[in-house]
Amino acid sequence: MTLTASGPQASQSNARQGVGVSCRGLVYIYRLEGYDVVALAGVDLDISPGESVALFGPSGSGKSTLLSVVAGLLTPSAGRLVVGDRDITKASPAELAQMRATHVGVVLQGAARNLLPYLSAEQNVNFAQRGAIAQRGAAARRNGALPGPREVLSLVGLTARGRMRVRPDQLSPGERQRLALAVALANRPGLLLADEPTSQLDSRARDEVIAALESVRRAGTTVIVVTHDPAVGMQMGRTVTIRDGRVGAEGRRGEDFAVVGRDGSIHLPHDVLDVFSPGTLVEVLLEPDGTARLVPVGETSRTAGSDLSSNLTSSNVTGGNLVGGTFTGGNFAGGAAPDLWG
Numbered sequence: 115m116t117l118t119a120s121g122p123q124a125s126q127s128n129a130r131q132g133v134g135v136s137c138r139g140l141v142y143i144y145r146l147e148g149y150d151v152v153a154l155a156g157v158d159l160d161i162s163p164g165e166s167v168a169l170f171g172p173s174g175s176g177k178s179t180l181l182s183v184v185a186g187l188l189t190p191s192a193g194r195l196v197v198g199d200r201d202i203t204k205a206s207p208a209e210l211a212q213m214r215a216t217h218v219g220v221v222l223q224g225a226a227r228n229l230l231p232y233l234s235a236e237q238n239v240n241f242a243q244r245g246a247i248a249q250r251g252a253a254a255r256r257n258g259a260l261p262g263p264r265e266v267l268s269l270v271g272l273t274a275r276g277r278m279r280v281r282p283d284q285l286s287p288g289e290r291q292r293l294a295l296a297v298a299l300a301n302r303p304g305l306l307l308a309d310e311p312t313s314q315l316d317s318r319a320r321d322e323v324i325a326a327l328e329s330v331r332r333a334g335t336t337v338i339v340v341t342h343d344p345a346v347g348m349q350m351g352r353t354v355t356i357r358d359g360r361v362g363a364e365g366r367r368g369e370d371f372a373v374v375g376r377d378g379s380i381h382l383p384h385d386v387l388d389v390f391s392p393g394t395l396v397e398v399l400l401e402p403d404g405t406a407r408l409v410p411v412g413e414t415s416r417t418a419g420s421d422l423s424s425n426l427t428s429s430n431v432t433g434g435n436l437v438g439g440t441f442t443g444g445n446f447a448g449g450a451a452p453d454l455w456g
């Protein structure tokens with residue numbers, strides 16, 4: 115896959131070439147006066163071209179930061195990030211601006227932040243294409259390298275008479291959010307990044323936005339959506355849960371999985387964490403069938419049928435990956451302060 119501008123062939127078929135994303139040990143630190151905030155603490159994540167992913171996670175877990183780093187709006191503090199075939203950690207500000215103008219569409223949290231209030235819907239789309247037209251030449255529209263405003267607005271169902279000509283404040287909240295999506299799609303990006311595009315919408319407006327995302331997804335664009343909405347998660351097929359600045363869990367087709375981190379740590383699901391408070395010492399026992407059991411210190415001598423032990427076996431921590439990994443108390447996410455010696 116390349117990051118070169120889509121030629122006439124691609125544009126005529128209206129097909130988008132999805133742009134993939136690869137994060138390795140991605141770290142982002144907000145440097146504040148007197149102290150630092152580690153917002154991303156080593157994200158390992160691969161998203162294939164054309165894949166669609168919902169990013170879940172508690173508030174403050176690093177979702178928006180991850181989106182901004184992938185968009186090239188924030189420079190990673192450490193780690194490796196490849197978007198398409200471009201190593202973002204090595205790209206210059208001009209190259210990042212070019213990437214956003216041609217390959218990556220971003221919808222920031224809050225529709226209004228993405229729109230110019232004094233321009234009509236159609237003019238907002240035109241405005242979003244300025245950078246791409248500057249790069250591809252004025253003929254970009256005529257030769258089909260760039261879609262016209264009507265084509266863009268039709269992707270999000272905003273071509274009804276009168277809607278293209280009105281300003282954002284004259285649109286309903288759902289329409290405004292769809293217009294923000296349209297603006298992000300104006301340059302036919304291979305990667306769409308959207309931060310909570312359905313929050314603060316009523317159910318009808320939400321369904322409109324979900325339908326618009328679905329049409330983008332079907333057109334072949336890679337879609338990464340930060341959301342709290344299970345309906346969006348269902349639609350995306352793959353969910354990635356960010357906890358404490360790294361990937362804590364993944365869901366595929368409705369099934370949830372913990373993810374073994376590069377340091378061998380694992381975020382325990384909440385129901386398991388209720389039994390194993392942070393700081394609990396456990397033995398990790400690899401079973402002959404390839405599953406692993408977590409046995410708290412003092413439990414090993416008990417019978418295998420003890421409550422805790424059977425509870426854990428049924429929680430089924432699978433995978434030979436646990437071997438060689440370290441389970442340190444500090445790696446467990448969430449919960450109360452470790453009570454190691456109490």
Ligand code: ADP
Binds near residue numbers: 146172175176178
């Ligand atoms: P989420 O989108 O999951 O709610 P964020 O990426 O916004 O999480 O934030 C991750 C962490 O970084 C939080 O601790 C948050 O307080 C902090 N943070 C976010 N933006 C800034 C900022 N501009 N300056 C300082 N800290 C920030």
Ligand code: MG
Binds near residue numbers: 177178179223
């Ligand atoms: Mg956020």
